[in-house]
Each structure stands twice: as C-alpha cells, then as structure tokens.
Amino acid sequence: MSCCHTELELAQGDTAFNVDASTITYGDGCLSEAGDIAAHLGIKRIALMTDPVLATSEHVAKVEDSLKAAGVDVARYDDVRVEPTDESFQAATKFAIDARVDGFISVGGGSVIDTTKAANLYSTHPAEFLTYVNAPIGDGTPVPGPLKPHIACPTTSGTGSECTGIAVFDLLAMKAKTGIASKMIRPTRALIDPSVTLTLPPNVVAASAFDVLSHALESYTARHYHVRPAPSSPSLRPSSQGANPWSDLGCKEALKLMGKYLVRAVDSAEDVEARHQVMWAATLAGIAFGNAGCHVPHGMSYSVAGMAKNFNPDGYPLGEPIVPHGMSVIVNSPAVFRKTAVGDPTRHLEGARWLGADTSDASDADAGDLLADQIVKLMRASNMPNGLLGVGYEASDIPDLVNGSLPQRRLLDNAPIDIQREELTELYESALTYW
Ligand SMILES: NC(=O)c1ccc[n+]([C@@H]2O[C@H](COP(=O)([O-])OP(=O)(O)OC[C@H]3O[C@@H](n4cnc5c(N)ncnc54)[C@H](O)[C@@H]3O)[C@@H](O)[C@H]2O)c1
Numbered sequence: 001m002s003c004c005h006t007e008l009e010l011a012q013g014d015t016a017f018n019v020d021a022s023t024i025t026y027g028d029g030c031l032s033e034a035g036d037i038a039a040h041l042g043i044k045r046i047a048l049m050t051d052p053v054l055a056t057s058e059h060v061a062k063v064e065d066s067l068k069a070a071g072v073d074v075a076r077y078d079d080v081r082v083e084p085t086d087e088s089f090q091a092a093t094k095f096a097i098d099a100r101v102d103g104f105i106s107v108g109g110g111s112v113i114d115t116t117k118a119a120n121l122y123s124t125h126p127a128e129f130l131t132y133v134n135a136p137i138g139d140g141t142p143v144p145g146p147l148k149p150h151i152a153c154p155t156t157s158g159t160g161s162e163c164t165g166i167a168v169f170d171l172l173a174m175k176a177k178t179g180i181a182s183k184m185i186r187p188t189r190a191l192i193d194p195s196v197t198l199t200l201p202p203n204v205v206a207a208s209a210f211d212v213l214s215h216a217l218e219s220y221t222a223r224h225y226h227v228r229p230a231p232s233s234p235s236l237r238p239s240s241q242g243a244n245p246w247s248d249l250g251c252k253e254a255l256k257l258m259g260k261y262l263v264r265a266v267d268s269a270e271d272v273e274a275r276h277q278v279m280w281a282a283t284l285a286g287i288a289f290g291n292a293g294c295h296v297p298h299g300m301s302y303s304v305a306g307m308a309k310n311f312n313p314d315g316y317p318l319g320e321p322i323v324p325h326g327m328s329v330i331v332n333s334p335a336v337f338r339k340t341a342v343g344d345p346t347r348h349l350e351g352a353r354w355l356g357a358d359t360s361d362a363s364d365a366d367a368g369d370l371l372a373d374q375i376v377k378l379m380r381a382s383n384m385p386n387g388l389l390g391v392g393y394e395a396s397d398i399p400d401l402v403n404g405s406l407p408q409r410r411l412l413d414n415a416p417i418d419i420q421r422e423e424l425t426e427l428y429e430s431a432l433t434y435w
C-alpha cells in the first residue's frame with residue numbers, strides 16, 4: 001500500500017476499515033431469476049419500479065414475467081424521473097405507501113435504483129423529507145432500522161447504485177444535487193445482467209462509463225482510511241472511509257477494463273465483449289466506491305447537474321435541460337486529478353497507466369498531467385462534452401457552481417488534498433475547457 005502521510009496523522013487516524021456489499025448475482029440472462037429470489041425473500045406483493053423509457057423494454061418484461069411465474073403479485077410504477085428530484089422521490093414514496101407492498105424491485109439505471117431506495121425508506125420509516133438527507137442540507141438523522149427487501153437490477157453500466165447505500169437527487173429549491181447516505185438503504189440483492197447493455201444508446205454508455213471511471217479513480221486516490229479521524233464508536237465508521245486494500249482491488253481492475261473497453265463499448269452495440277466488460281467494471285467500481293467514497297469530481301458534479309441551463313444531449317429524455325450524471329462528473333475530473341496528484345503521485349501515475357497512458361519515463365511531477373491528459377483523450381474519443389463550456393456553462397457561473405458544491409463535505413473531505421472555496425474556484429476555472 002502506498003502512503004505518503006505523516007506518523008502524526010496515522011496516530012490520530014482510524015485503524016480498521018469495513019467491507020460492505022450487496023449480495024450480487026451476475027451473468028447473462030440472470031434477470032429471469034428475479035421471481036425465485038423475490039419468493040425466497042418472502043415477498044408476496046412487490047413494487048416493480050422503472051422509468052417511462054424502459055417501461056416497454058424487454059428487460060422489464062423479463063423481470064415481470066419471472067415474478068408472476070413465481071406467484072409474486074406485482075404493483076408497477078413506470079414514472080421514475082430520469083435524474084430524480086425531491087418531488088419525484090416523494091411521488092414514488094406515495095405510490096409505495098398506497099400500493100401496500102412488502103418488497104421492491106428496481107429495473108433501470110441509477111435514477112430508478114435511487115428512487116426505489118428512497119420510496120422504500122420513506123414508506124417504511126415515514127418522516128419529513130429532509131430528515132434523512134445528508135447534513136448540512138438535511139438533518140442527517142440516522143435511518144432507524146432495516147427497510148423492506150429491495151432487489152436492484154441495473155440496466156446501465158454505470159452508477160453501481162445496486163451496491164451502495166446512497167440515493168442521489170436534485171433538491172429543486174436549492175438547484176443542487178444532494179443525497180441520502182446510509183448502509184440501511186443498500187439494496188438487499190443485486191441482479192446484474194450484462195445483456196441489458198446491448199440496448200443502451202451510445203451517449204448513455206459513454207456517460208455512465210465515465211461515471212465508472214471516475215468512481216474508480218476517486219476511490220483509488222481518496223485520502224487513505226488511516227488518515228480519517230477514527231469514529232467515536234466503530235458503528236459510526238462511514239462508507240466514505242477512504243482508500244483501503246479492499247476498494248483498491250476493484251478500482252485497479254475497473255480502471256484496466258476501462259482503458260481497454262470504454263471506447264469500444266461506446267462505438268458499437270454489436271461489440272458484446274466490450275459492453276459486457278464495461279458492466280463488470282461498473283460492478284467492481286460500485287463495490288469499491290461504496291466502501292471508500294468518491295471525492296472532488298463528484299462533489300463538483302452536484303452543482304453542475306443541479307444548475308443545468310440549456311444542455312439536452314442525445315439519448316436522454318427531451319424537454320427540461322439535463323446534464324447526465326456521468327457527464328457532470330467527467331467534465332471536472334481532468335482538472336481535479338491534475339491538481340490532486342501532488343497528494344499521492346504514485347496512485348495518480350498508476351491510474352494513468354491502467355487507463356492506457358505510457359508512464360515508463362514518468363516522474364512524480366508528471367503524474368497529474370499524465371492522468372488528466374489520458375482522461376481527456378478518452379473523452380474526445382467518446383464524444384464527451386468539452387468541459388463546463390461544453391455542457392452550457394460560462395465563466396460567470398463559477399461563483400454559483402462553487403456555492404453549490406461547497407456544502408458537499410462528505411466528498412470534498414475524502415480528497416487527498418485540502419479543498420476549500422479557493423481551490424474549488426480554481427478547479428472550476430480549469431474545467432471550463434480542455435481542447
Ligand atoms: N446511488 C449511487 O451510488 C449513485 C452513484 C452514481 C450516480 N447515481 C445517480 O444515478 C443517476 C444516473 O443514473 P444512470 O447513469 O445509470 O442513468 P439513468 O438511470 O439516469 O438513465 C439514463 C437514460 O438511459 C435510459 N436507459 C437505461 N437503461 C437502458 C437500457 N438498458 N436500454 C436503453 N435505455 C436505457 C433511461 O431510460 C434514461 O433515459 C443520477 O441521478 C446519479 O446522480 C447514483
């Protein structure tokens with residue numbers, strides 16, 4: 001394990017880390033196991049949650065058929081909002097309460113899985129909406145106990161939400177994203193069928209794959225768990241516990257797979273090997289960041305997505321402006337890793353090498369540029385937007401972007417260097433454009 005921290009820091013830091021993960025079933029065609037799993041979890045009536053685009057898809061049909069064949073009564077909710085909001089979380093919660101279900105199954109991307117976590121939480125432990133939302137925006141009150149069983153079936157190769165205890169949404173009144181973080185909301189089971197990726201539009205493959213790439217890089221370069229102050233009691237050790245030997249394993253493999261398959265997977269839905277390998281990378285990175293935590297690119301993304309002005313990329317619902325999550329993250333990543341490399345050059349160089357850069361003659365001083373340049377190369381090859389200007393922002397928006405991301409301390413404090421207002425301003429300036 002590489003570590004550049006002082007003995008004083010180590011003496012004050014934590015001495016142990018947790019390994020938490022959902023129980024995962026992974027493989028081609030496994031969506032048809034949904035009914036058997038639900039029945040064995042004792043579910044009699046299940047809420048099947050999805051979004052309007054997927055509602056008529058073969059993936060949802062396969063899951064519903066399997067549930068019905070196993071004798072499970074199905075209550076369908078097809079109205080999950082892509083990039084959910086506090087309002088859409090509450091609409092899904094109302095459905096869950098009215099439907100009187102004893103379990104949940106989500107079939108969709110991160111938007112659907114996160115909405116299902118929220119509907120499960122608020123219908124099982126009713127409370128004012130901000131009660132469980134992360135402080136300082138919400139009250140950050142701990143979830144009082146277990147939820148109903150939730151089987152998560154991801155249909156994008158991206159968020160890893162099926163393995164995490166996080167639900168992200170846009171708080172409309174603040175025009176910023178925030179989330180709920182609790183191990184209690186982690187899905188009970190994940191059913192990951194890589195064949196779902198064959199119907200994904202190229203832009204969704206690209207955006208969600210760059211989300212994966214950044215999950216892995218952020219978790220690998222996060223401050224080491226030894227450096228985070230020890231919790232007052234072991235049960236309070238956070239999921240954002242910092243880089244650790246367990247999360248390192250998933251990050252390393254995910255980054256190698258991204259270096260090899262990301263561009264291929266975006267280029268062709270016929271490239272089954274590439275699409276499947278990107279799904280496997282998403283799974284590994286999801287397990288990793290669920291046990292380490294992301295840092296600054298995700299912290300900055302929350303205001304980039306929340307303040308969306310006029311951007312409406314192909315592959316996403318038309319109508320309201322939307323900066324899809326993966327794009328809102330990756331427009332920040334090159335600027336961030338160029339700057340954070342000084343905190344742990346070895347890990348930044350390793351990341352660059354696994355993504356395909358030639359690091360043979362590189363010194364520590366080259367680490368930030370090499371990693372940033374390699375990410376930019378992959379972004380250009382996948383038609384990603386060119387920085388913040390590419391998703392509709394201007395330099396004059398930077399003070400608002402900074403204000404929106406400054407409260408994200410859970411993420412910012414997980415970085416390998418200190419991040420305050422001044423650093424965030426500089427990072428948004430560097431992220432305006434890359435080529
Ligand atoms: N909870 C977490 O740990 C976590 C982590 C990262 C991101 N997120 C959140 O997840 C959301 C983004 O999720 P996402 O990137 O998975 O995308 P998404 O769920 O927003 O879906 C994007 C689009 O792709 C479509 N789609 C999904 N699967 C498809 C398929 N197989 N075939 C055809 N079309 C398909 C959807 O209908 C939608 O239009 C954001 O709200 C983000 O904040 C959560």
Ligand SMILES: [Fe+2]
Pocket residue numbers: 159211215298325329
């Ligand atoms: Fe993410």
